[in-house]
Amino acid sequence: MKVDYIIVGLGLAGLAFAEQLVNAGKSFVVFEDGSQQASKVAAGVYNPVILKRFTPVWDAAEQLAIALPFYDKIASRLGINIDFPIDIIRPFSSIEEQNDWFAAADKPFFEKYMCDTLFRKKLPFINAPYGYGRLRHTGLIDTTILIQAYKNDLLRSNALREERFEYEKLKVQPSLIEYKDVVATHIVCCEGYGVIENPYFKDIPLREAKGELVIIHAPQLQLHFLLKAGVFVLPLGNDLYKIGATFNWVDKTQLPTDAGKKELLTKFEKICTVPYTVKDQLAGIRPTVIDRRPILGKHPACLNVAILNGFGTRGVMLAPKMAQLLFSHLTEEAFLPSELALSRFKAFA
Numbered sequence: 100m101k102v103d104y105i106i107v108g109l110g111l112a113g114l115a116f117a118e119q120l121v122n123a124g125k126s127f128v129v130f131e132d133g134s135q136q137a138s139k140v141a142a143g144v145y146n147p148v149i150l151k152r153f154t155p156v157w158d159a160a161e162q163l164a165i166a167l168p169f170y171d172k173i174a175s176r177l178g179i180n181i182d183f184p185i186d187i188i189r190p191f192s193s194i195e196e197q198n199d200w201f202a203a204a205d206k207p208f209f210e211k212y213m214c215d216t217l218f219r220k221k222l223p224f225i226n227a228p229y230g231y232g233r234l235r236h237t238g239l240i241d242t243t244i245l246i247q248a249y250k251n252d253l254l255r256s257n258a259l260r261e262e263r264f265e266y267e268k269l270k271v272q273p274s275l276i277e278y279k280d281v282v283a284t285h286i287v288c289c290e291g292y293g294v295i296e297n298p299y300f301k302d303i304p305l306r307e308a309k310g311e312l313v314i315i316h317a318p319q320l321q322l323h324f325l326l327k328a329g330v331f332v333l334p335l336g337n338d339l340y341k342i343g344a345t346f347n348w349v350d351k352t353q354l355p356t357d358a359g360k361k362e363l364l365t366k367f368e369k370i371c372t373v374p375y376t377v378k379d380q381l382a383g384i385r386p387t388v389i390d391r392r393p394i395l396g397k398h399p400a401c402l403n404v405a406i407l408n409g410f411g412t413r414g415v416m417l418a419p420k421m422a423q424l425l426f427s428h429l430t431e432e433a434f435l436p437s438e439l440a441l442s443r444f445k446a447f448a
């Protein structure tokens with residue numbers, strides 16, 4: 100089998116790069132073994148405002164301007180519904196925090212997103228003595244539906260192999276990649292935290308963070324916004340809510356834990372007194388780089404081996420723009436901003 104590209108991994112990174120290739124009419128095959136879960140368990144939220152400090156997310160406006168049409172186009176092509184706009188409400192913890200919100204809401208970047216009036220609606224079961232701030236033009240991409248539908252589409256066109264990519268069988272020559280029966284010109288590694296087993300890129304300085312979520316059933320809650328306090332509470336429909344997420348920098352397994360569940364439910368009960376039952380628990384590892392920027396580029400010694408990784412907590416907003424940048428870099432030698440380039444790290448300079 101002869102293709103232009105091999106992609107390793109079909110999380111948000113691999114999917115976004117594959118979509119670049121589809122649009123450019125390039126041929127490719129994806130290897131995916133189900134070993135990492137981040138993209139499948141992610142809440143999928145896109146929100147350009149950091150709610151802890153009321154500051155903008157780095158590069159948010161441009162990322163969103165690329166990401167939303169990107170997901171829309173895939174959704175139309177595959178006949179799926181994945182973009183669900185939802186407002187985010189933020190209970191204030193004090194009068195000072197209220198003031199900080201309104202000061203930020205006056206600034207040019209924020210006025211599109213942060214409502215400049217207090218959201219006063221009384222929400223049963225929610226403790227919010229200082230009222231809420233409300234964010235608009237936010238939402239979520241259902242990454243579970245997206246990845247499953249994309250996977251099925253690739254299977255139909257014989258472009259997906261559901262197996263582990265074994266680097267010991269990879270042969271890299273300056274203008275040729277050989278792997279089992281596949282011959283390609285490039286390989287793009289999109290393994291999330293699985294990169295630690297990739298001999299070309301295992302030395303990228305990750306500061307990965309395991310994240311856990313629980314799904315609860317709470318028929319009386321009747322929440323129609325995403326509530327963001329110590330945890331987020333995201334309505335999923337049918338009286339189900341996703342509550343998340345934890346950050347654990349020690350545990351490297353992808354297994355849900357009792358400690359993770361306890362932490363989430365304790366924080367939930369601090370803001371919400373509704374009766375509920377726990378239905379499910381999920382976990383995955385966020386591939387965060389030490390400087391919290393994505394990581395993309397060519398391996399310095401093997402220029403046809405590239406990486407797309409490091410999306411941390413914001414894969415939904417980052418993946419489409421970063422895949423675009425990497426594709427232009429590989430095909431047209433387009434410049435990669437130094438804060439994103441793999442070469443910013445000594446081992447790859």
Ligand SMILES: Cc1cc2nc3c(=O)[nH]c(=O)nc-3n(C[C@H](O)[C@H](O)[C@H](O)COP(=O)(O)OP(=O)(O)OC[C@H]3O[C@@H](n4cnc5c(N)ncnc54)[C@H](O)[C@@H]3O)c2cc1C
Binds near residue numbers: 309
């Ligand atoms: C609990 C939680 C909540 C989150 N919530 C949000 C959110 O609301 N919004 C947001 O934007 N982001 C969120 N994220 C972050 C987001 O999930 C990540 O940024 C993103 O999914 C990373 O995508 P990725 O493709 O780089 O990695 P991954 O999703 O880990 O994908 C890598 C893929 O490569 C495959 N793979 C690895 N090694 C091999 C191999 N050798 N052979 C074959 N296949 C291989 C894996 O099976 C996997 O499918 C959340 C993450 C977690 C854990």
